Amino acid sequence: MTTALRSLRSAVSSAHMEGPGSENALTLPPGKGHLQPGQEGGGGGLKMRGLPGRAALGDIGNNAAPLNRGGMNAKKDGLIRKEPLKPARALAKQKGTSNLLPAQPHVEHPLVGGPTTRSKSMSSPEPMEVVEMAETASHGVMEVETDGFHGVNKSIPGPVEDIDEDDRENPQLAADYVNEIYAYMRELEARQNIRENYLALQGGKVVIKPKMRNLLVDWMVDVHTQFSLLQETLYLSVAILDRFLQVKASTLTTKQLQLVGVSAMFVASKYEEMYPPEIGDFVYITDKAYTESQIRKMEITIISSLDFELGRPLPLNFLRRNSKAGFVDAQAHTLAKYVMELSLVEYRMAHVPPSVLAAASLGFAMKVLDSSNASLVDLWTPTLVHYTSYTLEDIASSLMAIADIVQSINTEDDNNAQTESGTSSSSSSSSSKKRLRAVKTKYSSKKFIKIALLPQLRESVTKQMAEGHF
Numbered sequence: 001m002t003t004a005l006r007s008l009r010s011a012v013s014s015a016h017m018e019g020p021g022s023e024n025a026l027t028l029p030p031g032k033g034h035l036q037p038g039q040e041g042g043g044g045g046l047k048m049r050g051l052p053g054r055a056a057l058g059d060i061g062n063n064a065a066p067l068n069r070g071g072m073n074a075k076k077d078g079l080i081r082k083e084p085l086k087p088a089r090a091l092a093k094q095k096g097t098s099n100l101l102p103a104q105p106h107v108e109h110p111l112v113g114g115p116t117t118r119s120k121s122m123s124s125p126e127p128m129e130v131v132e133m134a135e136t137a138s139h140g141v142m143e144v145e146t147d148g149f150h151g152v153n154k155s156i157p158g159p160v161e162d163i164d165e166d167d168r169e170n171p172q173l174a175a176d177y178v179n180e181i182y183a184y185m186r187e188l189e190a191r192q193n194i195r196e197n198y199l200a201l202q203g204g205k206v207v208i209k210p211k212m213r214n215l216l217v218d219w220m221v222d223v224h225t226q227f228s229l230l231q232e233t234l235y236l237s238v239a240i241l242d243r244f245l246q247v248k249a250s251t252l253t254t255k256q257l258q259l260v261g262v263s264a265m266f267v268a269s270k271y272e273e274m275y276p277p278e279i280g281d282f283v284y285i286t287d288k289a290y291t292e293s294q295i296r297k298m299e300i301t302i303i304s305s306l307d308f309e310l311g312r313p314l315p316l317n318f319l320r321r322n323s324k325a326g327f328v329d330a331q332a333h334t335l336a337k338y339v340m341e342l343s344l345v346e347y348r349m350a351h352v353p354p355s356v357l358a359a360a361s362l363g364f365a366m367k368v369l370d371s372s373n374a375s376l377v378d379l380w381t382p383t384l385v386h387y388t389s390y391t392l393e394d395i396a397s398s399l400m401a402i403a404d405i406v407q408s409i410n411t412e413d414d415n416n417a418q419t420e421s422g423t424s425s426s427s428s429s430s431s432s433k434k435r436l437r438a439v440k441t442k443y444s445s446k447k448f449i450k451i452a453l454l455p456q457l458r459e460s461v462t463k464q465m466a467e468g469h470f
Contacts, residue, residue, distance in 0.1 A: 159381075159382045159383075160382050160383045160386045161383050163324050163325050163383070163387065164178060182318070182321060182387075185313040185317065185318070185355070186313075186353075186355055186389070188311065188312065188313055189312060189313045189353050189354050189355060190353070192243065192309060192311075192312040193351075193353070194239075194242045194243060194246060194350050194351050195246055195351060196350075196351035197351070198242070198245065198246035198249075198350070198351070199213070199245065199246075199249055199347075201246075202246075202249055202250045203250065205250045206249045206250050207252070207253060207254055208245065208249045208252060208254065208257055210347035210348075211347075212254065212257055213241075213242075213245065213257075213347050214345050214346065214347055214436060215436065216241070216257055216258060216260075216261045217238055217241070217261075217344055217345045218345050218436045218437075218438045218439075219258075219261070219438070220234070220237055220238065220241075220261050220264075220265060221234065221341070221344070221345070221438035221439055221442065222438045223262075223265065223285055224237070224265070225438070225442055226285070227269075227277050227281070227285075229269060229272075229273060229277075230272050230273060231316055231337075232272045232314055232316060233265070233268045233269055233271075233272040233273060234268075234341075234344070235314040235315060235316055235344070236268040236271060236272055236310070236312070236314060237261075237264045237265040237267075237268040238264075238344050239312050239314070240264040240267055240268055240302060240306065240310065241260060241261055241264045242350045243306055243312070244260060244264065244302050244305055244306065245260070247305055248301075248305055256298075258286060258289065258290075259286075259289075259290050259294060259295070259298050260298060260302070262282045262285065262286055262290065262295065263282075263295050263298040263299045263302055264302060265282070266279065266282050266295060266299055267299055267302060267303065267310070268310075271310055279292050279295055279296070280292065282295055283295065312354075313354050313355070314354055315340050315354040315355075315357045315358045315361070316337070316340075316358075317354070317358075318354055318355045318357075318358035318359070318388075319333070319336055319337065319340060319358040319361065319362060321387060321388075322336075322358055322359055322362045322384065322387065322388050323336065323362060324387075325383050325384050325386075325387035325388065326362055326366060326381070326383075326384050328362070328365070328366065330449075331369060331449065331451070332362070332365045332366060332369050333365070334443075334448055334449055334451045335364075335365035335368065335369065335451050335454065336358075336361040336362045336364070336365040337361070337443075337448075338439070338443045338448070338451050338452055339361050339364055339365065339402050339405070339406060340357060340358065340361040340402075341439050341442075341443070342402075342405050342406070342409070342439050342440075343357060343361070343401075343402060343405065344439075345436055345438075345439060346401075346405060348401065349398075349401060349402075349405075352398050352401075355388070355389070355390070356390065356394070356395055356398050357398060358388075359384075359388045359390045359394075359395045359398075360395040360398035360399040360401075360402055361402060362384075363376060363379075363380060363392070363395060363399050364399055364402050364403060364406075364465065366379050366380075367379065367461060367465060367470065368454075368456045368457065368459075368461055368462065369456060375470065376392060376465075376470035377392055377470065380392045392470065396468070396470070399465060399470070400465065400466055400467075400468055403462050403463075403465035403466035404466040406457055406462050406466075407462050407463055407466045409440060410457065410458050410462070439452075440452045
């Protein structure tokens with residue numbers, strides 16, 4: 001036995017020195033632990049005899065290593081076993097760190113004159129110094145970095161309130177650079193603008209008329225409501241429609257107009273919705289007037305014509321910021337959304353920049369709901385001027401147009417009421433306008449606190465604003 005053990009040890013030592021590819025490499029005799037070719041295995045053609053087989057992907061790293069529950073000595077086995085960490089039940093909600101010291105800027109040496117980096121001798125300010133620096137910066141003027149964007153004031157003067165002051169500790173609100181975001185959005189809306197009266201600018205070959213466009217948008221509002229889509233989807237759908245029509249209206253027929261509208265909403269749904277409607281839903285909503293293939297083909301045409309630029313800012317984005325700056329309540333915000341959505345249906349308002357439309361809509365809502373009969377000049381505070389970047393004079397024309405739209409709806413309602421009572425004969429123009437009621441019907445529901453039925457909308461203040469008296 002001693003001779004056999006010595007021979008085995010010699011063979012093992014020789015195999016270790018020569019390597020597996022050498023002629024002297026160790027070859028185990030047939031028996032337990034020998035690999036026999038041709039046997040069924042978990043994925044290779046080899047199976048270790050004498051050891052239990054495994055299921056496919058059963059033991060190759062998908063499962064965690066077993067714990068040392070049997071009293072196995074890790075040092076004797078040559079293994080290092082660590083107890084796995086138990087995952088936390090839920091992520092703890094963390095507040096913003098308040099003890100971070102501000103980064104020190106490069107210091108210009110008084111003798112050399114060039115920028116130098118911080119040396120070890122330059123100590124960071126103590127926490128008390130940081131607090132004093134923050135308090136000093138809060139007095140008088142608060143600086144706002146612009147990073148080259150237009151439309152953002154470099155400083156907030158004394159009368160202007162910092163509406164982001166309470167949001168500093170919430171990183172999701174991006175309070176440190178929210179002003180730069182909105183400045184970039186204003187530049188973006190200028191680059192992706194819609195020209196005024198764009199259908200007439202394409203020459204006499206255009207068969208699409210403004211009334212056709214208005215009727216289509218009114219139908220899109222209905223479809224949007226039936227599908228229960230996000231508000232952003234509707235605004236983006238109309239923006240895609242107008243931007244496409246201003247470059248391709250001359251190539252379209254009247255029969256293709258609804259196809260453009262449903263395809264625009266199909267694209268917007270993919271862009272905004274987490275679960276957008278399927279293409280079959282849009283085929284169904286058009287009463288199968290168009291096939292899936294036609295919608296896909298028009299989708300490609302729209303995206304190509306817009307050069308894949310679908311990120312045009314929406315009026316809704318600006319309205320949320322403006323409402324925050326105006327410190328308005330939910331009623332005023334909803335009323336602003338109502339008149340802003342009424343403007344979507346109007347072709348004459350298609351060219352108004354989203355930021356201007358949002359500001360004018362908020363100004364209209366504030367004036368209508370103001371019980372003190374104050375002038376809009378007083379209601380449009382320096383804080384609103386700062387964050388909207390518009391004075392009352394800048395939004396006056398859009399404000400008058402919005403008031404005129406609301407006034408027209410009031411007149412139509414009166415005419416329709418007289419027609420139903422038999423005191424007045426119906427006209428073709430009245431019946432034509434009666435069909436564009438999707439927005440008012442939508443905002444007359446409880447979901448929108450019946451804001452369209454607000455009595456103040458029928459008071460003289462609306463007519464006064466339509467005439468330019470603010």
